[in-house]
Structure formats: C-alpha cells, structure tokens
Amino acid sequence: MREVFQQELREVQDRLVQIAELVEGAIQGATRAFGTSDVALAEQVIDGADEVDQLASELDELTIDILARQQPVASDLRLMVGALRMSASLERMADLAQHIAQLARYRYPESAIPQGLRKTFVKMGDIDIAMSAKLVELLRAQEPRIIDEIRDLDDALDELHAKVFEKVLSDKISADATGVVDATLASRYHERFGDHAVNITKQMNFFLSGAME
Template identity: 80%
Template sequence: MREVFQQELREVQDRLVQIAERVESTIQKAVTAFGSSDVALAEQVIDGSAEVDELASGLDELTIDILARQQPVASDLRLTVSALRISSSLERMSDLAEHIAQLARYRYPESAIPQGLRKTFSKMGDIDIKMASKLVALLREQDPQLIEEIRDLDDALDELHVKVFEKVLSEKINADTTGVVDATLASRYHERFGDHAVHITKQINYLLSGDVQ
C-alpha cells in the first residue's frame, strides 16, 4: 500500500509539471499574439484554455481522493495541500494568458499596444515567459535557487508595471481611450501572472521547509 501511495504522490507532481508546461506554452503564444496582432494565434490560446482547466480539475480530484483515502501526514500532507494551491494558481495564470490573447483578438487588425509602450510590453512578455519556464523546472526539480530567480523576475515585472501606469497617467503615449484601457488591462494581466508565479514559489518553499515565505 505504501508503494501505491508514493506512486500516487509522484503522479501528483508529474501532473503539476504537465499543467505548468501547458501554461508556459500558452503564455508564449499569448505574448506573441499580443505583440504581433496575430489573431489566429490568439484564437489558439482562447480555444485551448479549457484544456488547462480540465487538467487542473483532474489533478484536484486526484489530490482530494488521496487526502480522503490515505490521510497523509508530514511532508506528504504538505505535498497534497500545496498541489491544490499550485493547481489553482496555474489555472489562473492560464486564464491571464487567455485575457492577453483576447485583447489581441478584440483590437485586430489594429495593435492592442499603444505607441510608446511596445518595448515595455515586449519586456513584460519576455519576463512572463521566463517565469513560466522556471516554474516548470521548479516543479520538476524543486531547486530553491529557482525560487529566488522567479522572485527577482517578478520584481522586474512590477517595475515595468509601474512604468506603464506612469506613461498612461502622464499622457506620454499616443493612444485613444480604448488604447489606454487596453494598455492598463494588459499590464495588470502581466503583473498578476507574476504574482501567481510567486505564490507558487511560496507553496514550494512550504513543501520543502514547512514555512510559507
């Protein structure tokens, strides 16, 4: 029975990695669609959003079943509890990527990015992609060094988020009301994507040490 239990726990970890890989692919496509006004790619992101939801739902069901049947303790309990929280954050990150893709679709054939903010959003997109990639590695390897690297990336993302608002409020960008709203929303989506990545690092830290930091 113990071997079966450990196999189930490994499956939980494997499924988390699988979902994180889907999120990485999704944010890559969303960032590209947003930056290049690629409506076909945006549609791919939107149409595929249900896949992550289904994977997360399946993982939650497995985890709850393990909790009910096995009543784990100590590190095994931390893994199952963390898995539920991480699954929720990954699902939300996928939703945020979808929101970015939706902006690209709504503004097509025009760009959703106002002049004066293209470089900023390009940097934000690059950071989100790097964070998603490091999350995959973190969930697979549980390397504490990756926790710090993800948090450093989030700090950089927060700084860019502030710059977007500074430019919008100072009227230094050439955009109509819709463009300003798009820029504000897109920046918020990127920033929240990073916040959820940091939340996952806290869960991994809890898993490794028993402390949430």
C-alpha cells in the same frame, strides 16, 4: 501500500508539471499574438485554456481522493495541500494568458499596444515566459534556488508594471482612451501572472521547508 502512495505522489507532481508546461505555451502564444496582432494564434491560446481547466480539475479530484484514502502527514500532507493551491494558481495563469490573447483578438487588425509602450510590453512578456519556464523547472526539480530566481523576475515585472501606469498618464497616451484601457488591462494581466507564479513558489517553499514565506 506505501509504494502505491509514492506512485500517487509522483503522479501529482507529474500532473503539476504537465499543467505548468501548458501554461508556459499559453503565455508564449499570448504575448506573441499580443505583440504581432496574430488573431489566429490568439484564438489558439483562447481555445487552449479549456484544457488547462480540465487538467486542473482532474488533479484536484485526484489530490482530494489521495487525501481521503491515505491521510498523509508531514511533507506528504504539505505536498497534497500545496498541489491544490498550485493547481488553482496555474489555472488562473492560463486564464490571464487567455485574457492577453483576447485583447489581441478584440483589437485586430489594429495593435492593442499604444505607441511608446511596445518595448515595455515585450519585456513584460519575456519575463512572464521566463517565469513560466522556471516554474516548470521548479515543479520538476524542486530546487530551492529557483524560488529566488522567480521572485527576482517578479520584482522586475512589478517595476515595468509601474512604468506602464506612468506612461498611460502622459498627455500623449491619455488622449487615446482605447489605448489607455488596453495598456492598463494588459499590464495588469502580466503583473497578476507574476503574482500567481510567486504564490506557487510560496507553496513549494512550504513543501520543502515547512515555512510559508
């Protein structure tokens, strides 16, 4: 029975990694579509969110079933509870990538990025992509050092988010109401993407150390 339980725990971990890899692909596609007004790519990202939702739902069902049958304790219980919370965060990250892609689709053939903010959004996209790649690594390897790396990236993302708000309040951009809305929404989506990545690091830290930070 213990061997079966360990196999089930590995399956939970493998499924988390699988979902995280899909999220990584989604944010890569979304940021590229947003930056280049690639409507076809935006549609791919939007359509792909359903797969993440389905996999997250299946993972939740599996985890709840294991909890009911095995009644785990200590670190195994922390993994089960953390898996439910990490699954929810990953699902939300996929939704945020979808929202970014939707902005690109709504403004096609025009760009959703106001003049003067293109470099900032490129940087924000690059950070989100780096964070998603590190999440895959964290979920696979469970290395504590990766937690700090993700949190450092989130700090940089928060700084860029603040800069976007400073920029949209300038006279040049504030005169463009559509640009202000697009920039504000896109920046918020990127920033929230990072927040959910940090939430996952908290759950992983709880699993590894028993402390919630």
